[in-house]
Amino acid sequence: MLSELISGERARTKIAALFDSESAAANAANRVQRTAGVPVGQVQLVCPGERHFGRKLEPETRGIVRTAIRAHVTLGLAGAVLGLIVYGVLYIAGNPAVVSSPYVAAVLAAVFGLVFGLLAGGLATARPDHQAVVTPVRDAIKAGRWAVVVHPASPQQCDDALKVLHGVSNEVVRTI
Structure with a gap:
């Protein structure tokens, strides 16, 4: 869990x-x-x-400090991975914006995923x-x-x- x-x-x-x-x-x-x-x-x-x-x-x-660190690291990394998965799906689907600039799109997808993951980590910490x-x-x-x-x-x-x-x-x- x-x-x-x-x-x-x-x-x-x-x-x-x-x-x-x-x-x-x-x-x-x-x-x-x-x-x-x-x-x-x-x-x-x-x-x-x-x-x-x-x-x-x-x-x-x-324990609250440990929760804050674990939540931010775990959910931040999960968000970055999820962002890269979305990038991969868009790349395979042939999305013109992604295909024309694959490296930039990959970095942006990972960064946006990371940010959303860190926000989720903050929410998990706030309880x-x-x-x-x-x-x-x-x-x-x-x-x-x-x-x-x-x-x-x-x-x-x-x-x-x-x-x-x-x-x-x-x-x-x-x-x-």
Whole structure:
């Protein structure tokens, strides 16, 4: 899968559940650790008014840097290759603009492919899907509520954590 190739993070998915009390949130965090088998370091409790809650939502700063590098290199090269494939198709089809200046057309196709690949790498690094977790958690802690944030390292942990959290909260959100 492409996400495994470009991601430098151990936990690519983030799950959050929102609670009205500390005891409900703490109980949910404990249940996720016990029932879903998610280690303590992958379950974070975010309290109301917490100033630096972003560190609990995105704890893998080195992983994010690795993701940025991998995504840009991988998708940039893939874009350049795809641009050259398009060039080859146009050349074989006898496109007059390509046939009349084959070297220039090849370079331009590779450069345009590279640029689009780098743009895709930027989008993959930005992870716009994380807003589905960040925004509700931010709004909840501003409103005096608690959040449990889980960083599952495997699909099984993800499924198990979701089952546990859906059983104890009506407000569960996750990234892709």
